[in-house]
Amino acid sequence: MRIKNLIKCTVPKTNKEHYLTSITALNIPSDEGTGDWHFYDAFYETADFVPKKYVAGIDTLSTNEILGDNGVYDAYSVLVETGLQPITDNVYAADHYRAVADMVFDLVRKVSTQRELNMLIILDDWLTEPEEKERLFSLTDQFRGVLTKKEYQRLESWKTSNWKG
Incomplete structure (x- = not known):
């Protein structure tokens, strides 16, 4: 599938320790059919509104010492498939269970x-x-x-x- 007009999306720098989590990660589509259904509200930016993107260990308490990187994956291609163009090449996010x-x-x-x-x-x-x-x-x-x-x-x-x- 080729998307012609990708929408720029400001995503904080992420890695396997500081990844998108909470309601932000729950709004990334999943093949399992789990999660939330407000992708547009969680990621699309306008001149007047930039949605809050929750990062583990920064906006929420970290669970890395307990769970390691279990459930953390690179969501870049999923975001691109939805029509976004993240500014960074890797966008680590929690799967819905980890989120x-x-x-x-x-x-x-x-x-x-x-x-x-x-x-x-x-x-x-x-x-x-x-x-x-x-x-x-x-x-x-x-x-x-x-x-x-x-x-x-x-x-x-x-x-x-x-x-x-």
Whole structure:
């Protein structure tokens, strides 16, 4: 497929440690059919608006020491296929499972109430199938060793509230 008029897109410098994540990565199309559906709002720029692009370890807490580069890939060709022309040649991004895991870790550490966490991350918005949730939970289970007891309880409660297997 050849795109004639690619739209310039400002993407922060990324690498396998500082990659697009959170809602930004969830808006990159996936062959699996997971994720969000607001690609235009997440990437297209106008003279009046440049969307926020979330980078792991900068805009969110880093999960690299826990998850390594699991789920981090070069999304450059996917962005080009959608009609964007990133300014850099490599655009590292989290796959949808890693993006949600990063969001969960960040918010479990930052929010003060279970209700707030449950309202901010509604898993059925992005991962609806039981096997998708299980794949995500295998990532979030790795956070146990670095979370406080209270944070881990918040994580487990969030998982329970999102499980409809």
